Amino acid sequence: MFISELTRRDMLKTLGFGVGAAALGIGSAEDVARADFVRKEDKTTGQLLDGSQATPCKQLADGSIVRPAANVPKISETDVLVVGGGPAGCCAAIAAARLGVKTTLVERYGHFGGLATGGLVVHILGHWISENGKKIQATQGIGEEMMKRLEGLPNGIVNREFGKNPTLDAEVYKYLLVEMITEANIEVFLHSWASDAIIADAPDPKTGAPVVRGAVLQTKLGPQAIIAKQVVDTTGDGDVFVPAGAAHTQRAYEIGLPYRIGNLDRVNPPKDAKRPRYLGDVTPVAGVKWVNMAGPSLDGVDVKTLSKLELQHRKQIWKQVQEVRNTPGYENVYLMETAPQIGVRITRVIEGDATLTLAEAKAGKKYDDCVGIGGAWHGDHIGWQIPYRSMTPKNVENIITAGRSISAEPLMSDSVRVIPNCWVSGQAAGVAAALAAKSNVLARNVSIPDVQKALLEQKAYLG
Amino acid sequence: MTPRETVNQGAKTRRAFMLGFRLLIFLAFVGATLFGGDALVRKVMQTSPALFLASILTSRRVPTDLVFGAISGAIFIACAFRRRFFCRRVCPLGACVDVAAYARRRLFKRPALRFGATRVLRPFPILALVWLAALLVPLLNRNVSIPFDLTPLAFDPTSLLASWLRGDALGVSLAFFVGCFLVASYAWRFQVCPCGLFQDLLFLPTAIVQRIRKRLRKKALDKAPNEVEKERESSTTRRNFLLGGATCAVVALFWSFAKRAASNARNVFFRPPGALPSPQFETLCSQCGQCLRACPTRILTTATPQFASSLPLASTTRGTPIVLFERGDGYCEKDCVACADACPTGAIAPITIPTKPSYPIATAVFRLDYCLLYYQQECSICRRECPYDAIDFVWSDEEYASLPTIREEACVGCGRCVVRCPGAGDFVDEEEKHVKALSLKPRDV
Numbered sequence: 001m002f003i004s005e006l007t008r009r010d011m012l013k014t015l016g017f018g019v020g021a022a023a024l025g026i027g028s029a030e031d032v033a034r035a036d037f038v039r040k041e042d043k044t045t046g047q048l049l050d051g052s053q054a055t056p057c058k059q060l061a062d063g064s065i066v067r068p069a070a071n072v073p074k075i076s077e078t079d080v081l082v083v084g085g086g087p088a089g090c091c092a093a094i095a096a097a098r099l100g101v102k103t104t105l106v107e108r109y110g111h112f113g114g115l116a117t118g119g120l121v122v123h124i125l126g127h128w129i130s131e132n133g134k135k136i137q138a139t140q141g142i143g144e145e146m147m148k149r150l151e152g153l154p155n156g157i158v159n160r161e162f163g164k165n166p167t168l169d170a171e172v173y174k175y176l177l178v179e180m181i182t183e184a185n186i187e188v189f190l191h192s193w194a195s196d197a198i199i200a201d202a203p204d205p206k207t208g209a210p211v212v213r214g215a216v217l218q219t220k221l222g223p224q225a226i227i228a229k230q231v232v233d234t235t236g237d238g239d240v241f242v243p244a245g246a247a248h249t250q251r252a253y254e255i256g257l258p259y260r261i262g263n264l265d266r267v268n269p270p271k272d273a274k275r276p277r278y279l280g281d282v283t284p285v286a287g288v289k290w291v292n293m294a295g296p297s298l299d300g301v302d303v304k305t306l307s308k309l310e311l312q313h314r315k316q317i318w319k320q321v322q323e324v325r326n327t328p329g330y331e332n333v334y335l336m337e338t339a340p341q342i343g344v345r346i347t348r349v350i351e352g353d354a355t356l357t358l359a360e361a362k363a364g365k366k367y368d369d370c371v372g373i374g375g376a377w378h379g380d381h382i383g384w385q386i387p388y389r390s391m392t393p394k395n396v397e398n399i400i401t402a403g404r405s406i407s408a409e410p411l412m413s414d415s416v417r418v419i420p421n422c423w424v425s426g427q428a429a430g431v432a433a434a435l436a437a438k439s440n441v442l443a444r445n446v447s448i449p450d451v452q453k454a455l456l457e458q459k460a461y462l463g
Numbered sequence: 464m465t466p467r468e469t470v471n472q473g474a475k476t477r478r479a480f481m482l483g484f485r486l487l488i489f490l491a492f493v494g495a496t497l498f499g500g501d502a503l504v505r506k507v508m509q510t511s512p513a514l515f516l517a518s519i520l521t522s523r524r525v526p527t528d529l530v531f532g533a534i535s536g537a538i539f540i541a542c543a544f545r546r547r548f549f550c551r552r553v554c555p556l557g558a559c560v561d562v563a564a565y566a567r568r569r570l571f572k573r574p575a576l577r578f579g580a581t582r583v584l585r586p587f588p589i590l591a592l593v594w595l596a597a598l599l600v601p602l603l604n605r606n607v608s609i610p611f612d613l614t615p616l617a618f619d620p621t622s623l624l625a626s627w628l629r630g631d632a633l634g635v636s637l638a639f640f641v642g643c644f645l646v647a648s649y650a651w652r653f654q655v656c657p658c659g660l661f662q663d664l665l666f667l668p669t670a671i672v673q674r675i676r677k678r679l680r681k682k683a684l685d686k687a688p689n690e691v692e693k694e695r696e697s698s699t700t701r702r703n704f705l706l707g708g709a710t711c712a713v714v715a716l717f718w719s720f721a722k723r724a725a726s727n728a729r730n731v732f733f734r735p736p737g738a739l740p741s742p743q744f745e746t747l748c749s750q751c752g753q754c755l756r757a758c759p760t761r762i763l764t765t766a767t768p769q770f771a772s773s774l775p776l777a778s779t780t781r782g783t784p785i786v787l788f789e790r791g792d793g794y795c796e797k798d799c800v801a802c803a804d805a806c807p808t809g810a811i812a813p814i815t816i817p818t819k820p821s822y823p824i825a826t827a828v829f830r831l832d833y834c835l836l837y838y839q840q841e842c843s844i845c846r847r848e849c850p851y852d853a854i855d856f857v858w859s860d861e862e863y864a865s866l867p868t869i870r871e872e873a874c875v876g877c878g879r880c881v882v883r884c885p886g887a888g889d890f891v892d893e894e895e896k897h898v899k900a901l902s903l904k905p906r907d908v
């Protein structure tokens with residue numbers, strides 16, 4: 001039975017999501033998944049701890065702050081660990097799990113989809129390309145499967161006609177991802193913020209490069225470790241490959257905060273009236289529009305910057321919505337929601353074994369390790385090959401990246417980062433990681449023909 | 464058969480042979496023009512002595528092709544010693560005129576109207592001098608333009624024929640052929656064609672020498688002038704006068720139309736890269752259409768009266784090439800100088816790919832309130848598309864958006880950003896749909 005046929009409540013039951021399920025008081029015998037989550041100690045009275053095990057950081061006499069050495073509890077051991085559940089990470093995890101390896105997906109928030117859901121970036125750009133004057137859809141495989149399944153869900157997606165750029169609904173997509181990830185039997189850790197990489201004691205004897213063995217997650221229970229044969233970093237910001245010591249460039253790029261407005265089916269402008277400026281774009285829900293925001297180009301991993309921007313952006317959004325409401329006929333329009341997650345476009349990008357450049361993409365450069373076709377959402381709609389080597393960092397073993405942080409020069413990153421391209425590179429990273437784990441080789445040395453074959457079996461398009 | 468008749472017979476056969484031969488030239492030229500033998504057409508054009516000289520004068524280079532440079536040079540020199548060498552031996556339009564005249568003679572058994580201009584110096588066509596001034600003055604002085612449509616090179620026979628055949632002015636070409644056919648085959652050759660008159664000039668020294676010799680011989684014989692011939696000449700003069708009047712009337716009519724067209728014409732338009740500045744360009748451009756056909760992106764088109772320079776009359780620019788980005792998605796390619804290479808007259812300077820950026824077509828300008836970024840939509844197409852890195856996005860606190868700006872010194876006006884930009888006025892008003900966020904403005908404004 002497809003989970004989409006279940007009710008939402010059944011879903012929660014099956015997953016046993018958090019205390020919600022317990023509070024619902026459902027306790028039937030077949031509720032296995034839920035039982036896993038309910039521990040004996042979880043009594044309303046709680047458990048008294050005297051605080052003696054705490055290992056806080058210390059400020060030394062010279063004012064510096066240090067973290068004491070402490071053991072990190074291991075909460076899981078897996079074949080493929082995917083960190084970051086955005087468009088790239090979800091595709092990576094699903095692709096890996098479908099190859100039959102144990103797959104674990106870690107996400108800092110409570111939902112999947114990354115910027116495409118939490119960031120309210122709902123416009124699918126770049127999935128079709130123009131080849132010899134003919135439009136073709138370069139995004140196939142899991143990305144296309146997602147769009148197809150969104151189509152089957154009420155208010156899931158609009159403008160799915162070929163050659164158009166569809167818009168999805170963030171909430172429907174969040175739900176669909178839950179469906180697909182549970183179907184694939186992926187181990188999930190939500191509310192877990194990857195804060196460190198785990199590397200093997202000894203570097204790789206051949207290359208002398210550090211070998212990644214897992215990641216440390218920051219959780220409410222403190223740091224927790226997951227050990228993995230292969231790690232895929234799809235946090236978008238390189239939160240694992242940076243601590244692992246991968247060479248990367250740190251970039252400043254536009255940071256915005258999209259939002260949605262409602263009641264647009266209840267506007268009644270007088271004839272010949274000027275349209276308000278901030279009306280945004282269509283969504284699958286009637287009367288609802290999403291308004292994007294570019295924002296200034298700043299450092300998207302600096303909390304000071306992010307905090308300042310959140311405050312500024314919220315003021316600006318308020319101003320923009322009021323401007324709409326003050327337009328005759330638009331008084332009913334209201335601010336539905338702002339993106340829960342600030343829209344950081346590009347931050348850290350690895351120095352890969354190959355780097356995508358715009359000039360080469362335009363010239364149609366061919367790679368023998370092509371694992372997908374990216375598409376430009378810009379005017380010319382060119383397609384380009386994504387080489388596997390642009391996803392593996394130069395100087396660290398067993399970590400693959402996908403999504404917006406693959407190796408590309410700045411102008412090219414701007415093309416690489418859109419959702420369909422993240423789907424494509426994510427799926428490729430997942431397949432490569434799974435095959436590397438299966439055959440027990442370094443990620444860099446995985447057999448490219450095998451990866452390409454497996455991708456084609458997963459209906460990916462390689463040109 | 465008298466000896467005179469025999470001579471006539473011989474001349475007739477020779478003439479018929481020449482006619483056949485030139486008919487072949489004519490057909491080859493027509494075929495090449497119609498079926499894309501651009502190179503051939505261009506080369507034939509280079510042999511026109513008028514274009515040859517004008518081209519050297521402005522572009523300061525001999526026609527690019529060595530072989531043809533030599534051939535056209537040779538033709539140029541031949542014109543100095545053989546009267547109307549080009550007209551009679553090479554010119555495809557000349558061949559056309561001859562064929563038409565021949566056919567007319569055959570059908571109507573009457574000689575063509577003939578205006579006694581064949582004898583050099585006596586009624587040396589004033590028009591020739593006007594032509595020459597009209598050609599030389601703007602070439603030598605950048606600030607002077609020709610006050611009316613009749614830029615002489617526009618009437619260079621080879622280019623004229625090519626542009627007609629391309630269908631630029633089907634009506635005109637039909638009128639021309641009918642005119643040649645029915646009325647005055649040689650009016651064109653001896654009163655109008657600047658190239659023909661130019662050849663007369665080239666031939667002038669030889670003509671003077673010949674005349675002096677003839678005078679001397681005549682004096683020796685001392686023969687009275689033939690009365691009949693006198694009679695005929697006077698009637699010719701009368702007809703000449705009438706025709707002149709009619710021509711003036713037509714020109715006046717045309718002038719008034721042109722004036723009206725000029726008043727509501729678009730006077731912002733752009734020339735191909737490397738085009739000479741305004742008066743010279745119009746002067747030298749022979750409207751041959753070679754650049755139009757050479758341009759791989761098809762952004763060149765001939766100016767209709769709708770596009771007029773701010774010069775007094777719209778028609779000055781009619782038929783000359785302009786760059787038009789609005790028709791499709793073509794733009795001027797970074798690694799292309801095809802139009803400059805094709806231009807047979809040097810109206811488009813012989814630029815090269817490395818020097819091309821110093822010959823901007825225009826400058827891009829933004830209409831920011833039509834830019835997608837102004838409406839908080841995702842776009843960076845123009846910056847990505849610009850081959851010259853001339854576009855930056857600059858954050859504006861006031862607009863709360865990063866908006867595009869142009870670095871004018873880097874922009875060459877290639878139009879690529881313009882054709883790719885998705886921003887247009889329909890954000891504000893459906894009727895403004897065709898007004899784009901990006902357009903081009905002239906460099907010097």
Ligand SMILES: Cc1cc2nc3c(=O)[nH]c(=O)nc-3n(C[C@H](O)[C@H](O)[C@H](O)COP(=O)(O)OP(=O)(O)OC[C@H]3O[C@@H](n4cnc5c(N)ncnc54)[C@H](O)[C@@H]3O)c2cc1C
Binds near residue numbers: 085089115235236404
């Ligand atoms: C404002 C804005 C507008 C955009 N407009 C468009 C558009 O119109 N069309 C389009 O196709 N694309 C657009 N994009 C780009 C696109 O949305 C993103 O680039 C794309 O979603 C990136 O996918 P990703 O999987 O690589 O990264 P993300 O979507 O950023 O996903 C990363 C995931 O990892 C999680 N994560 C991050 N750090 C950690 C950590 N330390 N531990 C655990 N989890 C972590 C995040 O919570 C997130 O779920 C836009 C982006 C922005 C910001």
Ligand code: SF4
Binds near residue numbers: 801
């Ligand atoms: S340089 Fe090439 S592309 Fe540009 S106008 Fe001339 S022929 Fe056309």
Ligand code: SF4
Binds near residue numbers: 826852879
């Ligand atoms: S016209 Fe546009 S694309 Fe061409 S150089 Fe100028 S800014 Fe660049």
Ligand code: SF4
Binds near residue numbers: 829833834835843886
């Ligand atoms: S391409 Fe047009 S709409 Fe897009 S950023 Fe440039 S000017 Fe704005």
